[in-house]
Amino acid sequence: DIVMTQSPDSLAVSLGERAAINCKSSQSVLYFSNNKNYLAWYQQKPGQPPKLLIHSASTRESGVPDRFSGSGSGTDFTLTISSLQAEDVAVYYCQQYYSTPPYTFGQGTKLEIK
């Protein structure tokens, strides 16, 4: 199984500052046939289901603010929030959906306001 490891486990950032969350997979999730990374990012706020933010490592889902961006390829990925807003306080998860199951999630990163 592919193991997804996020860092850090928790992060405190000042409003308006940049936040970056890392995700590393135990093997590549890049499909060479279509040059796509099978990596998604989700945001989960308390009492709510996860919300898809980014898929294919860097494609923002419709309606997601452009302060959210994803980068990386192969085994190393980053979710960046360019200017933290109060409503961004949440737990963030990466997930790989490469090839055969299970489609594992990272352990989550809790983002708070400093």
Added chain:
Amino acid sequence: EVQLVESGGGLVQPGRSLRLSCAASGFTFDDYAMHWVRQVPGKGLEWVSGISWNSGNIGYADSVKGRFTISRDSAKNSLYLQMNSLRTEDTALYFCAKGYTYGFNSYQDYWGQGTLVTVSS
């Protein structure tokens, strides 16, 4: 508007069975893969099972393989999870989620609110 509404959760004793349902609306159910994802309260997400649009491809997490069975009914626009031989470690909030495409190796673009399963004697 896509809606996914889970039901069937509750308190069950270890070793017993439970069947979860997910009623889907707002999209062409037959065209998309579907998934179950669970979350122990206060903990992270665990992908449990997925099924392709035509039930031709099905997958499970190792933790539930051989005990859980996923299925879908296009006539009822519904997804199911039959859970047998339940263990205390199966206690979690179970989310139904829509895949973004017909194949089951897909991310999940819409999620239900979840149904809570508690396994305890």
